[in-house]
Amino acid sequence: MWHLYLPIAGNSVNVLLIFIMGGIVGFLSGIFGVGGGFLMTPLLIMVGIPPTVAAASDSNQIVGASTSGTLAHYRLGNVDFKMGILLLIGGVIGGTIGVQIIKVLRHMGNADFLIQVTYVIMLGFVGIYMFAESLQGLKGAKAVDFVQKKESRYAMIVKKLPWQTHFEKSGVELSIIMPLVLGAFVGILAAIMGVGGGFIMVPVMVYLLRMPMHVVVGTSLFQILFTCIDVTIMQARTNHTVDFLLALILLVGSTLGAQFGAKISKRLKGDQLKIILASLVLVVMVKMLLGLLLRPHILLAYIGGH
Amino acid sequence: MCFTGHPEFIQASMPVKITVQPDQILMGASYDGTDISVSGEIPEDSEALIRVIGHTEDSRLKKKGQALGFLWMNLGSVEFHKVPSVFLLYWSKGDNAFFHSVQEAWQSPDLGLEAIKKQVDIVSDYEDKEALFEEFIKLKQKSGLYGAAEGRIRYKEENKGMKSFSCSLRLPSGLPQGVYKVEVFAVKEGGIAGYSVKEIRARQAGMPSLIASLAFNHGTLYGILAVLVAVIAGLLTGVMFKGEKGAH
Numbered sequence: 001m002w003h004l005y006l007p008i009a010g011n012s013v014n015v016l017l018i019f020i021m022g023g024i025v026g027f028l029s030g031i032f033g034v035g036g037g038f039l040m041t042p043l044l045i046m047v048g049i050p051p052t053v054a055a056a057s058d059s060n061q062i063v064g065a066s067t068s069g070t071l072a073h074y075r076l077g078n079v080d081f082k083m084g085i086l087l088l089i090g091g092v093i094g095g096t097i098g099v100q101i102i103k104v105l106r107h108m109g110n111a112d113f114l115i116q117v118t119y120v121i122m123l124g125f126v127g128i129y130m131f132a133e134s135l136q137g138l139k140g141a142k143a144v145d146f147v148q149k150k151e152s153r154y155a156m157i158v159k160k161l162p163w164q165t166h167f168e169k170s171g172v173e174l175s176i177i178m179p180l181v182l183g184a185f186v187g188i189l190a191a192i193m194g195v196g197g198g199f200i201m202v203p204v205m206v207y208l209l210r211m212p213m214h215v216v217v218g219t220s221l222f223q224i225l226f227t228c229i230d231v232t233i234m235q236a237r238t239n240h241t242v243d244f245l246l247a248l249i250l251l252v253g254s255t256l257g258a259q260f261g262a263k264i265s266k267r268l269k270g271d272q273l274k275i276i277l278a279s280l281v282l283v284v285m286v287k288m289l290l291g292l293l294l295r296p297h298i299l300l301a302y303i304g305g306h
Numbered sequence: 307m308c309f310t311g312h313p314e315f316i317q318a319s320m321p322v323k324i325t326v327q328p329d330q331i332l333m334g335a336s337y338d339g340t341d342i343s344v345s346g347e348i349p350e351d352s353e354a355l356i357r358v359i360g361h362t363e364d365s366r367l368k369k370k371g372q373a374l375g376f377l378w379m380n381l382g383s384v385e386f387h388k389v390p391s392v393f394l395l396y397w398s399k400g401d402n403a404f405f406h407s408v409q410e411a412w413q414s415p416d417l418g419l420e421a422i423k424k425q426v427d428i429v430s431d432y433e434d435k436e437a438l439f440e441e442f443i444k445l446k447q448k449s450g451l452y453g454a455a456e457g458r459i460r461y462k463e464e465n466k467g468m469k470s471f472s473c474s475l476r477l478p479s480g481l482p483q484g485v486y487k488v489e490v491f492a493v494k495e496g497g498i499a500g501y502s503v504k505e506i507r508a509r510q511a512g513m514p515s516l517i518a519s520l521a522f523n524h525g526t527l528y529g530i531l532a533v534l535v536a537v538i539a540g541l542l543t544g545v546m547f548k549g550e551k552g553a554h
Contacts, residue, residue, distance in 0.1 A: 003336065003337075003338035003479075004335060004336070005333055005334065005335055005336065005337040005338065005479070005510075005514050006514070007510055007514035007515065007517050007518040007521070008517070008518065008521055010480060010482060011479050011480040012337055012338040012339070012479035012480075048449065048479075048480065060532050060533070060536055061536065063533055063536035063537060063540070064535075064536035064537070064539045064540045065540065066540070067536065067537050067539075067540025067541060067544070068539075068540035068541075068543045068544055069540075070540075071540065071541065071544035072544060072547065113373055113379060113381075116377075116379045116380075117377075229533050229537075232529055232532055232533050232536075233526065233529035233530060233533060234529070235529070236521065236525050236526065236528050236529025236532060237525040237526045237529055238525070240521050240522050240525055242521070242528070242529060242532055244517055244521070244528070244531075244532045244535070245514075245517065247532060247536065248535065248539075251536050251539050251540070252539065255539050255540050255542075255543035256543060258540075258543075259543055259544070259546075259547045291378070292377045292378055292379060293376065293377070293378070294378065295378060296370055296378055297444075298441055298444045298445050298448065299369065299370045299371070299441045300367045300368065300369060300370070300384065300438070300441045300442055300444075300445050301367060301368045301370065301380070301445075302367060302368070302445075303366060303367065303368055303383070
């Protein structure tokens with residue numbers, strides 16, 4: 001009774017299960033400003049969706065969740081459009097470079113190895129750093145001294161760059177070169193790892209652009225929205241792997257989840273948000289590491305996915 | 307039990323009548339796998355074996371191996387050419403059952419996967435093709451597209467040297483579109499005494515068919531529409547929650 005046949009995925013799914021999965025990932029998206037692709041795609045593969053269809057349809061649902069999340073955060077005053085557009089421009093340039101890098105690596109035969117190892121290292125680095133830093137922040141004074149000492153050296157370098165601009169919503173003043181270059185860096189990594197980049201973009205915005213966590217969440221969602229619009233249309237045009245029915249069920253759940261996530265995000269302090277996100281990232285990293293160390297049950301797999 | 311040859315070269319001397327219902331599988335929005343009923347008559351001193359084979363296809367898969375001696379990851383790809391999309395095998399239980407295990411059924415050189423393996427072409431840098439084929443079977447079994455089971459065939463009354471049989475088979479929800487052969491073998495004393503085959507066709511219908519047609523024939527438009535629906539859904543949800551407080 002609760003089953004729906006998905007024509008592009010070529011399989012039938014339990015509608016309620018998919019709706020709940022969308023809701024949970026949308027909720028996380030609303031709280032942390034991540035697209036959730038690194039969670040959703042493996043979950044969809046587990047319920048029998050082919051990897052290429054899971055990744056492409058997930059991009060489609062992220063469009064819905066991030067629209068909902070961006071709107072919710074906009075109302076809370078958490079979206080820095082100026083910063084978001086600069087990050088997006090950098091991201092598009094970086095993504096294009098990243099795709100070329102992957103082509104070269106695939107030709108050399110090293111692509112999969114590099115992608116897997118990059119994933120684990122990035123997740124581990126981001127998770128551990130974020131966890132340690134936010135733990136110190138929650139503990140109080142000592143952390144402030146540490147950050148201030150580091151900040152002054154970093155702030156000096158950043159202040160010397162040309163084209164300094166004030167970003168009102170974020171309450172920071174820095175060169176427009178910063179979001180362009182950092183956006184490009186995230187774009188390259190996102191293209192290599194095949195993800196929207198939220199879990200890399202959020203720490204970059206917090207630690208390198210010095211944006212307050214609540215504005216980071218809203219701005220990150222704004223940037224992910226456009227990245228995923230591009231990916232959805234490209235995947236539909238080139239690979240025909242977007243299953244609209246699957247994306248529709250997911251996004252009904254995720255758009256609702258994102259609204260609730262935004263409300264919860266409002267109630268939590270910046271350091272609390274960071275430490276929870278860091279924990280989530282570390283759990284995903286451990287899961288990936290186990291996947292690398294333990295012998296898989298079947299030594300063949302369908303092509304595609306993350 | 308070993309048979310004397312491939313069914314196509316056997317001169318089946320005894321008649322086998324079969325009926326397959328339905329003869330067409332329509333995969334509409336509510337499709338979640340389906341049962342097909344195979345019934346008919348075989349010579350009374352023989353046993354029935356039913357095989358369902360899908361169209362042949364080429365399949366390219368990732369091959370996992372160990373990098374640096376300890377990291378399991380994708381280390382290349384393998385191509386399987388001319389493999390059946392579906393392979394299901396059913397036989398009756400009892401003292402006269404001619405397969406006593408799934409392994410025995412798979413290894414039957416005329417009726418099991420061993421028979422199929424002869425036509426499959428495996429392209430890979432990895433040399434152990436037997437091991438690769440075993441992994442391929444595991445992958446297909448996991449999705450329910452390859453399978454073997456005993457005890458699904460039931461016999462009824464015997465009449466004028468023939469006995470009637472019936473069997474209900476489950477086709478999985480991930481069934482690819484295409485034409486499937488439902489084959490019935492009447493097996494007796496190590497040989498095939500009778501054979502008959504019917505074809506059934508599986509295709510998408512209704513809304514899934516419409517969506518697939520749009521996706522494959524008008525990809526860019528489909529992508530834009532998918533994005534528009536997602537944005538509208540996101541905005542509508544935002545309107546539903548409009549009563550929230552603004553910036554602090």
